[in-house]
Amino acid sequence: MKLELLINQKNYELEAAPDEMLADALRRLGMLSIRKGCDTSCCGLCTVWVEGNPVLSCTMPAFRAQGKTVTTIEGIQPEAEKFARILAAEGSEQCGFCSPGFIMTVIAMKNELKNPSEQAIQHYLAGNLCRCTGYMGQMRAIKTYLGGEVQ
Amino acid sequence: MKWVGKSVSKIDGVAIATGKPLYTEDLTVPGTLVVKLLRSPHAFARITAIDTVAAKALTGVECVLTHQDVPQVRYSNAGQSFPEPSPYDRLILDPIVRYVGDEVAIVAAVDEKTALAALDLIKVEYEIFEPVLALSSAIDHPSVVHPETDLHCNFPIGLEQQRNIASSHTVEIGDLAAELALCDVVVEESYKTQAQAQAMMETFRSFTYLDQSGRLVVISSTQIPFHVRRQLARALQIPATRIRVIKPRIGGGFGAKQTGVCEVYPAIVTLKTGKPAKVVYERKETFIASNSRHATEFKVRMGASRDGIIRVVDIVGLSDTGAYGEHAPTVFAVIGDKTMPLYNKTKAIRYQGHAVYTNKLPGGALRGYGATQGTFVQESTVNKLAATLGMDPTELRLKNLIRETETSLYYKGKKLGSSSLHRCIETGKSMIGWDAKFPRIEQGNKVRGVGMAVTMQGSGIANIDTASAEIRLNDDGFYTVLVGSTDMGTGSDTILLQMAADVLAADMDQFIIHAADTDVSPFDPGSYASSTTYVTGMAVKKAAEELRDKILEQAASVLQVPAEQLQLDGEQCIDQASGKTVSVASIAAAAVVGPDHRQLSAYATFGSPVSPPPFVAGFAEVEVDTETGKVTLLDFVAVVDCGTVINPALARVQTEGGIVQGIGMALYEEVQYDKKGNLQSNSFMTYKIPGRGDVGTVRVAFEESYEPTGPFGAKSVGEVVINTPAPAIVAAIYNAVGVQITDLPVTPEKIFLGMQAQKQA
Numbered sequence: 008m009k010l011e012l013l014i015n016q017k018n019y020e021l022e023a024a025p026d027e028m029l030a031d032a033l034r035r036l037g038m039l040s041i042r043k044g045c046d047t048s049c050c051g052l053c054t055v056w057v058e059g060n061p062v063l064s065c066t067m068p069a070f071r072a073q074g075k076t077v078t079t080i081e082g083i084q085p086e087a088e089k090f091a092r093i094l095a096a097e098g099s100e101q102c103g104f105c106s107p108g109f110i111m112t113v114i115a116m117k118n119e120l121k122n123p124s125e126q127a128i129q130h131y132l133a134g135n136l137c138r139c140t141g142y143m144g145q146m147r148a149i150k151t152y153l154g155g156e157v158q
Numbered sequence: 159m160k161w162v163g164k165s166v167s168k169i170d171g172v173a174i175a176t177g178k179p180l181y182t183e184d185l186t187v188p189g190t191l192v193v194k195l196l197r198s199p200h201a202f203a204r205i206t207a208i209d210t211v212a213a214k215a216l217t218g219v220e221c222v223l224t225h226q227d228v229p230q231v232r233y234s235n236a237g238q239s240f241p242e243p244s245p246y247d248r249l250i251l252d253p254i255v256r257y258v259g260d261e262v263a264i265v266a267a268v269d270e271k272t273a274l275a276a277l278d279l280i281k282v283e284y285e286i287f288e289p290v291l292a293l294s295s296a297i298d299h300p301s302v303v304h305p306e307t308d309l310h311c312n313f314p315i316g317l318e319q320q321r322n323i324a325s326s327h328t329v330e331i332g333d334l335a336a337e338l339a340l341c342d343v344v345v346e347e348s349y350k351t352q353a354q355a356q357a358m359m360e361t362f363r364s365f366t367y368l369d370q371s372g373r374l375v376v377i378s379s380t381q382i383p384f385h386v387r388r389q390l391a392r393a394l395q396i397p398a399t400r401i402r403v404i405k406p407r408i409g410g411g412f413g414a415k416q417t418g419v420c421e422v423y424p425a426i427v428t429l430k431t432g433k434p435a436k437v438v439y440e441r442k443e444t445f446i447a448s449n450s451r452h453a454t455e456f457k458v459r460m461g462a463s464r465d466g467i468i469r470v471v472d473i474v475g476l477s478d479t480g481a482y483g484e485h486a487p488t489v490f491a492v493i494g495d496k497t498m499p500l501y502n503k504t505k506a507i508r509y510q511g512h513a514v515y516t517n518k519l520p521g522g523a524l525r526g527y528g529a530t531q532g533t534f535v536q537e538s539t540v541n542k543l544a545a546t547l548g549m550d551p552t553e554l555r556l557k558n559l560i561r562e563t564e565t566s567l568y569y570k571g572k573k574l575g576s577s578s579l580h581r582c583i584e585t586g587k588s589m590i591g592w593d594a595k596f597p598r599i600e601q602g603n604k605v606r607g608v609g610m611a612v613t614m615q616g617s618g619i620a621n622i623d624t625a626s627a628e629i630r631l632n633d634d635g636f637y638t639v640l641v642g643s644t645d646m647g648t649g650s651d652t653i654l655l656q657m658a659a660d661v662l663a664a665d666m667d668q669f670i671i672h673a674a675d676t677d678v679s680p681f682d683p684g685s686y687a688s689s690t691t692y693v694t695g696m697a698v699k700k701a702a703e704e705l706r707d708k709i710l711e712q713a714a715s716v717l718q719v720p721a722e723q724l725q726l727d728g729e730q731c732i733d734q735a736s737g738k739t740v741s742v743a744s745i746a747a748a749a750v751v752g753p754d755h756r757q758l759s760a761y762a763t764f765g766s767p768v769s770p771p772p773f774v775a776g777f778a779e780v781e782v783d784t785e786t787g788k789v790t791l792l793d794f795v796a797v798v799d800c801g802t803v804i805n806p807a808l809a810r811v812q813t814e815g816g817i818v819q820g821i822g823m824a825l826y827e828e829v830q831y832d833k834k835g836n837l838q839s840n841s842f843m844t845y846k847i848p849g850r851g852d853v854g855t856v857r858v859a860f861e862e863s864y865e866p867t868g869p870f871g872a873k874s875v876g877e878v879v880i881n882t883p884a885p886a887i888v889a890a891i892y893n894a895v896g897v898q899i900t901d902l903p904v905t906p907e908k909i910f911l912g913m914q915a916q917k918q919a
Contacts, residue, residue, distance in 0.1 A: 039177070039179035039183075039184045040176075040177025040178075040179075042181075042359075042360070042409075044359045044360075044361075044441065045441045045841065045842045046440055046441045046442065046841070047441070047841045047842055047843045049841075049842045049843060050359065050842055052359060079177075080176060080177040081177060084176060087175075087176045087177075088172055088176055091171070091172045091175035091176045092167070092172055094171070094175055095167040095168055095171030095172055095175060096165070096167050096807065097807060097811065098165070098167070098168065098171075098649060098805075098807040098808040098810065098811035098812075099811050100168065100171050100174060100175040100647075101410075101647040101648070101649075101811060101815065102174070102358070102359065102360070102407075102408060102409045102410040102646060102647025103170070103171070103173075103174025103175050103407065103409070103647060104174075104181065104358075104359040104360045104409025104410060104647075105359045105409075106174065106175035106176070106177070107175070107176065107177035110175065110176070129850050129851045130851070132850060133849055133850065133851055135850075136359070136842065136847060136849060137359070137850075138356075138357050138358055138359055138410055138412070138815075138819065138847060139358075139359075139410055139647055139811075139815045140811050140814060140815045140818075141811070141814035141815040141816070141817055141818030141819075141848075141853065141856055142814075142818065142848075142850040142853065143811075143814045143855075143856050144807075144810070144811045144814060145850070146850075
């Protein structure tokens with residue numbers, strides 16, 4: 008089927024099979040930050056925004072994004088880099104493979120929650136797994152990123 | 159300029175975190191064939207017929223290969239220096255399949271959908287055998303996992319094929335029976351540890367193509383490029399000169415990628431078709447058909463005098479190497495190597511047992527590499543001894559642990575270099591508040607307990623791991639560092655540059671580092687066995703020192719002064735006597751122009767006769783709900799002796815990550831097979847790795863020592879950090895509610911049943 012998507016503020020027309028997932032379609036279009044880590048919707052690596060909300064692109068059929076705005080980390084590089092520098096100062100990107108999906112969720116959280124508690128942050132990010140860092144450094148980076156806003 | 163000891167951000171950090179296309183799959187080209195593998199549904203069977211006609215006829219299918227189409231030369235996938243201790247017991251495709259998931263056929267097609275459809279069209283007939291599924295009954299089982307006559311060992315490893323014994327190991331020093339008889343107290347316990355999955359976020363993947371001269375290029379997410387080259391040459395029966403292996407950025411390894419799991423499949427497709435090919439494992443394939451930590455079963459006896467001097471340690475048991483013997487003899491040996499030296503007041507010690515073949519997922523390398531299992535069984539027994547003696551477990555350890563310059567029965571006269579382990583214990587006690595909290599604090603149906611454990615690892619493999627490094631002064635006055643180590647997210651590329659920059663007194667942005675490409679890089683075994691900081695680091699340091707001397711010699715001849723009088727400040731060589739200077743840039747430029755010049759470069763190789771152990775003292779505080787058996791980890795404190803800390807931020811996050819992986823092994827990561835040998839814990843739904851809400855607080859401190867044989871006094875940090883959580887958490891639970899868990903992972907059910915049994919007793 009023919010789809011029209013607004014990805015990173017650019018119009019794309021693409022031919023997608025009914026069972027093609029958004030993650031695969033985005034990779035096909037060159038958004039190579041999109042990774043699949045689990046095949047069971049529980050690792051968060053493939054997180055992108057649809058209409059500004061974080062979704063798992065590995066289990067969202069591409070056609071469901073028809074006519075919608077999709078944002079990948081390629082589309083918000085300045086803000087992603089701002090947080091990535093803080094993350095890297097903590098060493099908490101480590102292998103980096105889960106970072107794009109993680110960062111998409113962190114920035115969505117920043118947009119959505121005001122003055123989140125540590126518990127609220129953990130809850131918001133519960134779907135983003137990381138096997139390298141043990142999460143402590145990620146939390147330190149988030150606190151720095153949010154400024155004095157973490158209770 | 160001083161870089162060592164600074165928390166420098168990883169040089170690739172921002173690029174990888176923001177999603178730049180730098181990993182294996184990102185580097186594939188349009189037209190790359192997609193490789194999929196048909197896997198055995200049976201734990202043990204012989205293929206009696208394969209019909210590939212329909213699969214080959216499917217439009218878009220380029221290649222279908224079975225055991226009849228591939229070289230029948232046995233090899234090992236284990237990433238080890240030649241001659242590998244692991245048996246050559248594997249074929250690319252074998253008419254006998256030895257576990258559920260073993261490869262039966264290779265399919266390559268224009269896209270994933272077609273390749274998957276082709277898999278469904280392959281018809282296979284099997285003669286099914288009785289599988290060997292239990293570790294305890296594997297030896298002398300009626301079924302022989304490896305009956306073949308062409309299995310090869312490079313040297314004797316105690317393999318007894320007909321008995322399902324992959325390797326045998328015995329270290330026995332002193333008169334065990336006599337010394338046990340002299341002990342006032344002897345404690346005994348049996349333990350089981352599970353086949354933990356590495357679960358790195360990037361699954362196995364490789365991309366292959368033929369270059370302009372028809373050579374096979376393999377871009378792979380691997381920790382071991384040079385070993386993969388050698389493995390492929392043997393498996394594919396082509397000369398190593400025809401193979402180039404390149405390691406791009408890697409999405410985690412944890413030892414999984416110290417085994418050449420997937421490279422051979424796209425490689426043979428590319429050789430057969432001439433076309434680029436890639437394989438990207440699904441998560442389920444990564445769980446069921448790669449490798450894991452070796453599951454083990456051990457019986458431990460420990461004898462001591464009444465005043466708490468440990469006289470005897472006896473560890474006997476088995477490890478499960480599954481269907482293939484990758485890392486079997488070495489993991490088994492490391493279980494003893496990294497535990498037995500710790501308690502050095504012993505008069506008799508024994509470490510004995512076998513790695514055995516079963517029809518399960520092969521064992522492999524996972525951070526800790528046996529030391530994790532060994533630490534769990536030994537430290538749990540030390541904690542049991544402390545309870546039996548009525549001693550504080552920290553005191554028992556301070557009394558018995560090896561100190562700097564001391565030897566140990568296991569060391570046979572060799573002396574321990576650096577150690578701050580006793581300080582680590584003192585610091586950890588104070589950080590966790592041990593004296594106020596040990597053993598328990600009861601608050602209604604919630605009981606809090608603290609527990610602890612210590613551990614050691616190594617830094618590289620003594621007398622085997624040898625790495626080289628080359629550093630060039632380029633025409634434009636900056637430096638290129640060439641190494642073959644494989645940064646998999648650890649930050650090793652960054653810390654190697656910190657070392658080089660310190661020696662050459664230069665800014666880090668004056669350096670580029672290249673790793674790894676077997677066509678270009680100097681030899682390095684790869685990043686495993688906690689080797690890169692210590693082994694490759696020393697090679698980099700030596701090369702940098704040699705290059706510094708060459709630059710100063712060159713400056714001396716320009717300035718017409720003795721080289722000893724000169725100092726390098728990074729940009730300038732300064733004559734201390736006259737204050738005259740010559741710039742490094744001008745020396746670099748002059749070196750590449752005109753006759754009788756030579757570009758300045760230095761090449762160094764380092765291998766160590768010792769593997770200096772880093773140490774950790776780990777402390778856990780848990781809360782157990784006595785009504786449900788639920789355990790909550792509140793706090794984990796790890797105090798680390800890794801020698802000099804080269805990069806505090808990276809060492810800290812390595813420690814936090816290792817601790818959490820150890821917490822996973824202790825509390826969450828349950829491995830379950832069904833009766834037919836299907837691994838059921840084969841996704842993140844069924845195999846739980848810790849999420850960010852599952853780990854409480856992890857706190858890290860460093861107690862630096864100075865390792866005289868290491869670069870800038872450094873040892874290693876990568877592996878040692880995973881070992882203490884399981885025994886420390888198990889001890890904390892025991893101290894809270896008196897239930898001794900001896901098989902991992904701990905579950906609320908086991909605790910609850912243990913408490914019920916106590917009530918009935």
